[in-house]
Amino acid sequence: MSNFLWFKKIFYSVFHIRRQREITFIMINIGIAGYGNLGKACERIAAQSNIFEVKGIFTRRNPSEVVSPLFGTPVYAQSEICDFEGEIDVVCICTGSAHDVTDLGKSLARRFNTVDSFDTHAEMRGYVSEMNRIATQNDRLCFVGIGWDPGLFSLMRALFCGVLPDGDTQTFWGRGVSQGHSEAIRRIDGVANAKQYTVPKEEAIRLAGEGKAASLCDRDRHMRECYVVAKDGADREAIREKIVTMPNYFAPYDTTVTFVSEEEFEKNHSTMAHGGFVMRSGEANGTRHNLEFSLRLDSNPDFTASVLMAYAAANARLYESGLRGAKTVLDVPVSALFDGCYCDIVKKFV
């Protein structure tokens, strides 16, 4: 255990009376399932905060080969998490692929409260419904699709439509790396490495600001920039052709393919920056109004982790107050993101 963790333990033991909401310092015990970029960011944010204690990291790898270098958090096999029933307030699901998230989510919701950043929009409705059934049956509270999209962008799309029902909302992503599209390129024969940037088109953003973007197609809204490291002797023209004609992923877009060396790739394309906009233009009582929410993120996993931890704390608070089932950002009042006196929160923010 690191010195930092000891300091936290000693300092907060003075104030630490769990499950008494009138005390500002309530330690929320969390588990982190999955220890990639997102899990590591969650661990660090939690370890440096006043309100979380990380009870363990739960990995599918051999736990003896995984170390928490900065905070000395104990590492366990994922299967061992069941032993922590009753000791962990919220499990943060930080595994990689979408199906890992849903499988683990549905399994954990029988014993734990969870937050996850499941991000397959097309399957969200089904996943929420299934998670709600499991969580309700097992007296649990599970937050689904927490992050920035889905997550904050979802909240904005709903809020904007709610307060300005007569209008059109557009979401733009980027400039930033799409993991799914990068992975699709890396699976092509002859490709050693690849990054794909999603880039919103200026003209589409302009039209969205005027409420005139509803009829735009995918090609009009975003373009796709691919940076590819080819293996020695690979047929670059064949790779380019396979990328730009790939159905769903690239064919519906203006796609550029740039071949770069491994050195240039490492130097210029290791960014995890991302961002985007949600815009709504509409009318109320005959006059026009524009709402816009934008994000510029230096690191996608760091910000996603920050959102996830904020909602993990809200989960613990709302569970205490009796909320059960599967919920999305749309169900969580923003006041639940804070501890302390409600009057102070009103004074500070309203």
Place this chain on the structure above:
Amino acid sequence: MSNFLWFKKIFYSVFHIRRQREITFIMINIGIAGYGNLGKACERIAAQSNIFEVKGIFTRRNPSEVVSPLFGTPVYAQSEICDFEGEIDVVCICTGSAHDVTDLGKSLARRFNTVDSFDTHAEMRGYVSEMNRIATQNDRLCFVGIGWDPGLFSLMRALFCGVLPDGDTQTFWGRGVSQGHSEAIRRIDGVANAKQYTVPKEEAIRLAGEGKAASLCDRDRHMRECYVVAKDGADREAIREKIVTMPNYFAPYDTTVTFVSEEEFEKNHSTMAHGGFVMRSGEANGTRHNLEFSLRLDSNPDFTASVLMAYAAANARLYESGLRGAKTVLDVPVSALFDGCYCDIVKKFV
């Protein structure tokens, strides 16, 4: 009663089963207290929607002198509203000055659910606290400070701080008319009419985007542009001096005063456009992130009314589900802005 209202009555009577949440078409009976720009906009938005029925306009003027020209809504004296206890689901408080709002709010909260756009930030905490006491004692649900600031901007300030605790938030208003500052100029001897525009400074916006605006003073953030119609023979230099040296209102700002004719004033300064930004720049896990929410509104009262009506509907839904007391936007989950199947809402927005 206008034809439009009859049509609504006949059409919705088919579906209209009040207080059964599984029916999408639930008519919410509202009263509108105050019939200025905001009240008129609320009436029109409600009358043209599927979910509201306006039971009456309640005015402090002589009701026989007030007409609802477009929708034929019945007009009553404000004192008559007590006769509607049990018939009105939510009263929208649309009176003018801040003290009119609080006086009426505290009076109505004994008998009705209310939404208001009380906007004196410095008194918000006390007003929420007092309204909460009254509403709780009388089994009512009252939404306080609903609009865009306070309102959506409050929500963003809290959300941004919640998801990115280590950072700095800045709010900018404008370019738009400040009613309070315009009124302060109109009270000066020799002034026939005046409008004051609040204008955010570009340099301050730039610094806020870099998280470096925390130490800026009022003068650094906004400037004040005043357009004044002087009475015949008035001493313009004296008026200018009185404006730019006025404590609190103008002295702490760079203020410009431009004298214009009554004709030019009518032609160029009758706008009710407004807007602004909430920006947060901060760090999570060592990387920097920027969040921004912006509004461009062609009409301040029209958009405020649109927000007020969205939260009036949410008030009726949350009252049905058992919520009581005084609440702000921070307490209202965005899902409450919608009727209908939750799964469809998730599919559409998340």
